[in-house]
Amino acid sequence: MPARLRPRLLHRRGTPYVQLAAMAVMLVLLVLPILTLLARAASPALLSNLLHPAAVDALRLSIVTTLISMALTLLLGTPVAYLLARHRFPGMRWLDALLDLPIVLPPVVAGVSLLLVFGRRGLLGGALDHVGIHLPFTTAAVVMAQLFVASPYYIRTVKGGFGAVPRRLEAVSWTLGKSEALTFWRVTLPLVMPYLIEGLVLAWARALGEFGATIVFAGSLQGRTRTMPLAIYTALERDLGSALALSAVLAVTAFALLLAFRFVLSVRDASE
Amino acid sequence: MKSLWSHILGLGLVALMALVTAAHAEDLVVYAASSLTEAFQQEASAFDSAHPGVHVLLNFAGSSTLSTQITQGAPADVFASANLAQMKVVADAGLLDGDPVDFAGNALVVVAAAGTTLSSPEDLAAKGVSVVLAGPSVPVGAYSRKALAKLDAVYGPDFSERVMANVVSEELNVREVAAKVELGEADAAIVYSTDAAVLHGVKVIAIPAKENVAAVYQIAPLRSSGQLALARAFVAFVQSKQGQDILAQHGFTPPPG
Numbered sequence: 216m217p218a219r220l221r222p223r224l225l226h227r228r229g230t231p232y233v234q235l236a237a238m239a240v241m242l243v244l245l246v247l248p249i250l251t252l253l254a255r256a257a258s259p260a261l262l263s264n265l266l267h268p269a270a271v272d273a274l275r276l277s278i279v280t281t282l283i284s285m286a287l288t289l290l291l292g293t294p295v296a297y298l299l300a301r302h303r304f305p306g307m308r309w310l311d312a313l314l315d316l317p318i319v320l321p322p323v324v325a326g327v328s329l330l331l332v333f334g335r336r337g338l339l340g341g342a343l344d345h346v347g348i349h350l351p352f353t354t355a356a357v358v359m360a361q362l363f364v365a366s367p368y369y370i371r372t373v374k375g376g377f378g379a380v381p382r383r384l385e386a387v388s389w390t391l392g393k394s395e396a397l398t399f400w401r402v403t404l405p406l407v408m409p410y411l412i413e414g415l416v417l418a419w420a421r422a423l424g425e426f427g428a429t430i431v432f433a434g435s436l437q438g439r440t441r442t443m444p445l446a447i448y449t450a451l452e453r454d455l456g457s458a459l460a461l462s463a464v465l466a467v468t469a470f471a472l473l474l475a476f477r478f479v480l481s482v483r484d485a486s487e
Numbered sequence: 488m489k490s491l492w493s494h495i496l497g498l499g500l501v502a503l504m505a506l507v508t509a510a511h512a513e514d515l516v517v518y519a520a521s522s523l524t525e526a527f528q529q530e531a532s533a534f535d536s537a538h539p540g541v542h543v544l545l546n547f548a549g550s551s552t553l554s555t556q557i558t559q560g561a562p563a564d565v566f567a568s569a570n571l572a573q574m575k576v577v578a579d580a581g582l583l584d585g586d587p588v589d590f591a592g593n594a595l596v597v598v599a600a601a602g603t604t605l606s607s608p609e610d611l612a613a614k615g616v617s618v619v620l621a622g623p624s625v626p627v628g629a630y631s632r633k634a635l636a637k638l639d640a641v642y643g644p645d646f647s648e649r650v651m652a653n654v655v656s657e658e659l660n661v662r663e664v665a666a667k668v669e670l671g672e673a674d675a676a677i678v679y680s681t682d683a684a685v686l687h688g689v690k691v692i693a694i695p696a697k698e699n700v701a702a703v704y705q706i707a708p709l710r711s712s713g714q715l716a717l718a719r720a721f722v723a724f725v726q727s728k729q730g731q732d733i734l735a736q737h738g739f740t741p742p743p744g
Contacts, residue, residue, distance in 0.1 A: 330670065330672065334670065334671075334672050335671050335672050336670065336671040336672075351655075351672045352617065352655035352656050352672070352673070433656075434619070434655060434656025434657075434658070434667070435622075435656055435657055435658065435659075436654065436655060436656050436657055437657075439655075440656065441657075448659070449622060449657075449659070451555055452549070452551040452552055452554075452555050452622070452624045452625075452659070453551070453624045
């Protein structure tokens, strides 16, 4: 919160009834379901539910695929974010808006679009088939679905980070005879690091919860494409207990990520 | 300004309540198995015309999804399941009005994507063939596994095991299974013969009667229905001559037994 706003808020008298009422409604809507989920999941069967092979496979698959998609996001998203933040070129606004589009699109639409391009009868399907690559129903398809829905969050955040680095500092480094690459590693990157982490946390949280694009493009098979959200949906039909246990793990993991994200933010704000 | 806004808000609330009550007055909510989609759309419009002012709302999904939704309190009036197991889930929860009745039967077929060389159920086990099935709790998934086990007697004891090794995805209802083959993403799948009839550009491969599995569809009104008389009337309509004719038009058989 900007410092100049603080005194006014502190001096406002009386109890903020309206705000408290709104908060109560939002807590019931947003927080109560999650707390209830955790309470229901915390049964004596929790451990055995989590150690069930289907649950273990789903956990492992979610961890592995999101780690891969985050590594790819870092590798591919960072240069794109840099390009968008630092260079002006024709059609930039269009490209910028296009790269945000996956955030707005319903994930099922993402899955269908991926099929239309990378599916066996898709735009590139024939060419891929020719070189022996079949993407649908593979773990690679899971990663692609996650990249599609999650990497725009990263690019957006890191683009803002590159935009916020004072060009003056880089110029000083250049005048001191440091190369552009060295300047990037020693000056720009450390300054952008909090944004990078923030972007990764956001993208990871989104990738972890990815459902719609995955079930359409990658299908659902235990150990190969059935990530946590898909396993939860599948378990719901058979065994509420194991669905609750998996949901609780997902909720706790996401909460830990978001809490870490808050700490990163406070560190960044303090350094500014 | 404040009074204007409160008027608008008030009017909005009244309109909203009117909408909500209007939507509830004559609507009969029927939860039906995915495979019943076309048949029940026709049943619903026939029932609507026989009962002026009544509108049947249909919710199609895998029977296992529907039974979960119903046991979790979904506001349905009638449940039509593609097997006994999922109807039993709802019955065991004490949510049925009376006993469910068998109202239709169905058979399984293999569908293969256009351009594939599959010609017999045996080819499901061939190397490199990608197969999609429904999950084991979805009725068609359970029937498919039963049929595959029966086919072991024809194609060798490890036949079903080899088919299961070719499975690339387990879907949550029969229409999603069919879509994967219709889109050409998977080579083959097992669906109901009624689903095969509405698919475009797929090859239909029969499963011999001896190894086939007869699907049994059950229907029942739900106790929690706010309009039980109407719900019972719909169930009776589906069993009537007119209702059975509609099912037959869509390829369903009379209930076995």
